[in-house]
Amino acid sequence: MRYRAGVIGRTGRGGYGHSIDLAFQGMENVKVVAVADPDEEGARQAAARTGAERTYRDYRDMLARERLDLVAICPRWCDERADMVVAAAEAGVKGILCEKPLAPTLADADRIVEACQRYGVRMAVAHRRASGYELHAKRLIEEGAIGPIRTMRGLGKGDHRAGAEDLAVLGTHIMDSMRFFAGSDVVWVFGHVTQDGRDVTPADVKEGAEGIGLIAGNAVFAHFVFANGITATFESFPSDRPGADQFGLEIHGTRGIISVRNSPRGQMHLFPHGVFLPSDGEGRWQRILLDAWERNEDGSPRSGKDWTHASNRLIAQELLRAIEEEREVQLASNPWDARAALEMIHAVHLSQRLGRRVRLPLERRTNPYEGWSAAETGAVEAGKA
Numbered sequence: 483m484r485y486r487a488g489v490i491g492r493t494g495r496g497g498y499g500h501s502i503d504l505a506f507q508g509m510e511n512v513k514v515v516a517v518a519d520p521d522e523e524g525a526r527q528a529a530a531r532t533g534a535e536r537t538y539r540d541y542r543d544m545l546a547r548e549r550l551d552l553v554a555i556c557p558r559w560c561d562e563r564a565d566m567v568v569a570a571a572e573a574g575v576k577g578i579l580c581e582k583p584l585a586p587t588l589a590d591a592d593r594i595v596e597a598c599q600r601y602g603v604r605m606a607v608a609h610r611r612a613s614g615y616e617l618h619a620k621r622l623i624e625e626g627a628i629g630p631i632r633t634m635r636g637l638g639k640g641d642h643r644a645g646a647e648d649l650a651v652l653g654t655h656i657m658d659s660m661r662f663f664a665g666s667d668v669v670w671v672f673g674h675v676t677q678d679g680r681d682v683t684p685a686d687v688k689e690g691a692e693g694i695g696l697i698a699g700n701a702v703f704a705h706f707v708f709a710n711g712i713t714a715t716f717e718s719f720p721s722d723r724p725g726a727d728q729f730g731l732e733i734h735g736t737r738g739i740i741s742v743r744n745s746p747r748g749q750m751h752l753f754p755h756g757v758f759l760p761s762d763g764e765g766r767w768q769r770i771l772l773d774a775w776e777r778n779e780d781g782s783p784r785s786g787k788d789w790t791h792a793s794n795r796l797i798a799q800e801l802l803r804a805i806e807e808e809r810e811v812q813l814a815s816n817p818w819d820a821r822a823a824l825e826m827i828h829a830v831h832l833s834q835r836l837g838r839r840v841r842l843p844l845e846r847r848t849n850p851y852e853g854w855s856a857a858e859t860g861a862v863e864a865g866k867a
Contacts, residue, residue: 488544490557501791504532515548516550551577555580567594582654609659627735628740631664634660635714640721646697651691651694671705671706675830684854696851697851700719730745753766754768825843
């Protein structure tokens with residue numbers, strides 16, 4: 483089957499994300515026929531990159547006039563994500579490939595899930611679990627290479643976005659990967675959110691970047707408990723070594739530890755014991771190299787953008803398989819997965835607001851900081867909330 487694809491971008495408000503517009507590039511059975519972008523020059527450039535024949539200023543016009551099978555929803559900004567997904571689903575597309583994070587609120591995420599269910603649309607979200615190394619780590623865990631998982635530790639980049647923004651924009655990858663490796667859902671969350679070392683207050687709440695909604699705090703520590711007993715933590719704080727070397731996840735088993743990071747120094751390492759002790763007698767970290775993931779099809783070494791494109795290609799291929807096999811996306815993040823990741827993030831902030839652990843699923847589907855008041859904070863501190 484051949485598929486007609488359309489691309490939705492927003493130059494100046496998230497553009498085309500992490501090259502999501504090029505996810506179908508080189509796929510013989512997919513033809514990008516149209517691009518929608520409110521910015522005329524941005525649309526023209528995207529059409530040149532993708533080979534699209536037509537451009538539109540409004541994505542709704544594109545959906546109405548083109549008979550599309552697939553839509554790539556590309557902007558990094560997520561404030562219009564739900565509207566775009568619902569419009570694409572109502573237009574009758576078969577599949578949607580979408581940038582992360584899924585939405586600014588759980589209410590918007592619920593709209594996305596409902597639209598996919600109602601119209602039978604398969605959807606894949608561009609989380610980093612769809613990479614050669616994360617999929618390899620999953621296989622190693624299933625084969626018993628590190629024994630049963632005890633706990634996981636996730637870290638954000640700790641750069642200028644440290645804390646709440648890091649958790650929202652990049653932590654969504656880690657939340658999704660934690661669920662992927664645990665093979666289970668989170669049942670409760672405890673979060674500690676601080677600003678310059680003190681607990682955040684309503685005065686610290688501000689509008690986050692990229693349409694993520696209200697946020698607070700430049701440092702976050704969160705504790706998660708899964709239904710199967712596995713535990714996990716996530717931290718983001720201003721780091722002395724910010725960036726890709728830090729960003730990632732460690733999976734601690736009873737007989738070994740797997741480290742999966744986004745670092746050009748090495749994306750995956752294995753430690754041969756369940757407890758890390760910095761001693762030569764306890765073994766050394768072993769770097770794992772996957773030649774098929776380290777090199778492009780022409781044999782040249784992959785760079786960061788090459789890895790992004792390869793991951794996007796895996797997601798696009800899995801989306802097409804899901805359509806053709808009439809099943810949900812499995813080897814990449816589907817809308818249920820992405821909503822669960824968002825719920826973990828919101829639970830961290832709600833826990834801080836309430837001063838206690840919170841159980842999932844959350845009844846509150848709006849932003850955790852919406853309506854937060856100094857009076858409520860005082861009541862929590864006094865133990866009267």
